[in-house]
Amino acid sequence: MSNLGRIWIFGDEYGAKESDLETYHDVLLKLLGVPIFNFAKEFTSQEYCFHTVVENIRSFSDNDLLIIFLTDIRREWFFSAFPDKSDLQTILRAFGSKKKDFYENFFQRYQPIHIKQDRQKLFINYIKLLTKDYYHCPLIIKSFPNSSEMEFLSSIGDMEAISRGEFKNQNYFLNTQKRPNNLSQSNHQLFGNKIVSYLEGKSFSLTKGFVKNLYQSKDELK
Amino acid sequence: MIEKVWVFGDSFAVFDKFYVKLVTYHSIITESLQIPVESLGADGSSFEYCVHTFLETVEHIEPNHLLIFFITDRKRTWFVKDNPWQAYPHALRILDAKFFDEWWVEKPLHVEHITEKIFFNYVDQLTKNFEKAPIFIQNFLHSPYNFPKSLNVANGTIYEISKDEYTKRLDQHTDIRANHLSEINHKVLATKFIDYIQGREKTVDLTSGFASKFLN
Numbered sequence: 154m155s156n157l158g159r160i161w162i163f164g165d166e167y168g169a170k171e172s173d174l175e176t177y178h179d180v181l182l183k184l185l186g187v188p189i190f191n192f193a194k195e196f197t198s199q200e201y202c203f204h205t206v207v208e209n210i211r212s213f214s215d216n217d218l219l220i221i222f223l224t225d226i227r228r229e230w231f232f233s234a235f236p237d238k239s240d241l242q243t244i245l246r247a248f249g250s251k252k253k254d255f256y257e258n259f260f261q262r263y264q265p266i267h268i269k270q271d272r273q274k275l276f277i278n279y280i281k282l283l284t285k286d287y288y289h290c291p292l293i294i295k296s297f298p299n300s301s302e303m304e305f306l307s308s309i310g311d312m313e314a315i316s317r318g319e320f321k322n323q324n325y326f327l328n329t330q331k332r333p334n335n336l337s338q339s340n341h342q343l344f345g346n347k348i349v350s351y352l353e354g355k356s357f358s359l360t361k362g363f364v365k366n367l368y369q370s371k372d373e374l375k
Numbered sequence: 376m377i378e379k380v381w382v383f384g385d386s387f388a389v390f391d392k393f394y395v396k397l398v399t400y401h402s403i404i405t406e407s408l409q410i411p412v413e414s415l416g417a418d419g420s421s422f423e424y425c426v427h428t429f430l431e432t433v434e435h436i437e438p439n440h441l442l443i444f445f446i447t448d449r450k451r452t453w454f455v456k457d458n459p460w461q462a463y464p465h466a467l468r469i470l471d472a473k474f475f476d477e478w479w480v481e482k483p484l485h486v487e488h489i490t491e492k493i494f495f496n497y498v499d500q501l502t503k504n505f506e507k508a509p510i511f512i513q514n515f516l517h518s519p520y521n522f523p524k525s526l527n528v529a530n531g532t533i534y535e536i537s538k539d540e541y542t543k544r545l546d547q548h549t550d551i552r553a554n555h556l557s558e559i560n561h562k563v564l565a566t567k568f569i570d571y572i573q574g575r576e577k578t579v580d581l582t583s584g585f586a587s588k589f590l591n
Contacts, residue, residue, distance in 0.1 A: 233485045279497040
């Protein structure tokens with residue numbers, strides 16, 4: 154890839170490099186041989202992702218590729234120092250039940266999702282404008298079906314579907330050390346290949362080309 | 376030549392059916408320059424609603440349009456989608472006093488700062504080649520925003536002008552002035568916008584030229 158500078162990765166557990174096992178991150182390193190800066194962090198919110206992008210924006214070059222994983226839109230970054238405590242259960246587990254009523258009311262009753270949708274639209278508009286003359290259009294990926302309602306993302310698919318598809322019974326869903334980024338080794342390879350194909354000008358889709366029904370039960374991953 | 380003015384924000388920006396027969400800075404600009412002034416402001420609304428109306432409009436904005444943003448109190452939150460005006464603490468307390476009293480304490484302001492940063496930089500980037508740089512007006516002294524240096528931010532705050540019209544302390548709840556300003560100060564404000572549009576001034580100065588201490 155002659156005109157590729159560096160790769161920047163932002164987002165949640167589907168993008169994070171938090172395992173010693175080989176992941177799509179390593180596949181990209183091997184296939185492309187360019188520096189990769191990975192700022193994705195497990196269980197964080199979209200706002201944390203936007204924050205890390207904005208913090209690094211001045212370092213981007215027009216031949217860089219940005220890969221942005223949009224997480225579950227319902228996650229909230231309440232505690233500045235703990236971006237990974239972003240859903241009701243995790244917050245209650247980490248900070249006790251002192252403010253249980255408040256957080257339950259927030260997540261179950263009052264959470265203004267429309268503000269979060271606008272924030273996402275604002276962010277995507279900004280990134281598109283900023284990178285309009287880049288060689289490679291930023292790759293924006295939905296981690297979950299509810300990550301975004303934006304039209305241009307609707308046909309691409311989402312990461313969770315690939316992850317669930319690995320199980321014969323798709324209700325099993327497990328994040329273990331054996332499955333970094335909630336993906337098996339073979340799907341990491343395929344995902345990495347898809348990103349390389351995208352850089353070569355092919356269209357990008359997560360809806361096909363992945364290995365399915367790899368596991369019969371959760372026990373295989375213990 | 377500027378062909379249209381868009382105004383975004385809260386009660387200082389609003390121009391609705393109740394305002395049609397009044398003299399406001401909107402109507403003065405339209406009459407003086409023969410250009411439309413379209414307001415997407417809503418009484419009592421939040422910064423998030425201002426962002427929303429901008430996103431809804433952005434495709435219709437042209438380089439020969441002027442954008443004016445009245446940036447409101449950061450404490451407001453647009454909780455109720457269909458009621459953007461119900462964003463300030465008193466209005467939300469009616470829904471659930473316990474929850475919303477706690478919200479003002481727990482509200483993650485670092486997230487607000489991210490939204491602001493993205494919004495200001497987006498508008499800045501988008502309007503780089505516009506005939507006139509957008510004008511940002513900070514409404515309240517107690518809620519300062521961190522504007523990038525490249526933005527055209529008016530000196531002073533609009534609330535100070537509004538408050539200074541009174542000889543006594545202003546009671547906001549009984550304020551019937553359009554955009555919380557008397558006609559005389561609407562004229563001063565309109566002149567300042569017109570001077571900016573016509574290139575006589577580089578920015579809008581809200582710290583001088585306004586009438587004060589004439590209402591009881």
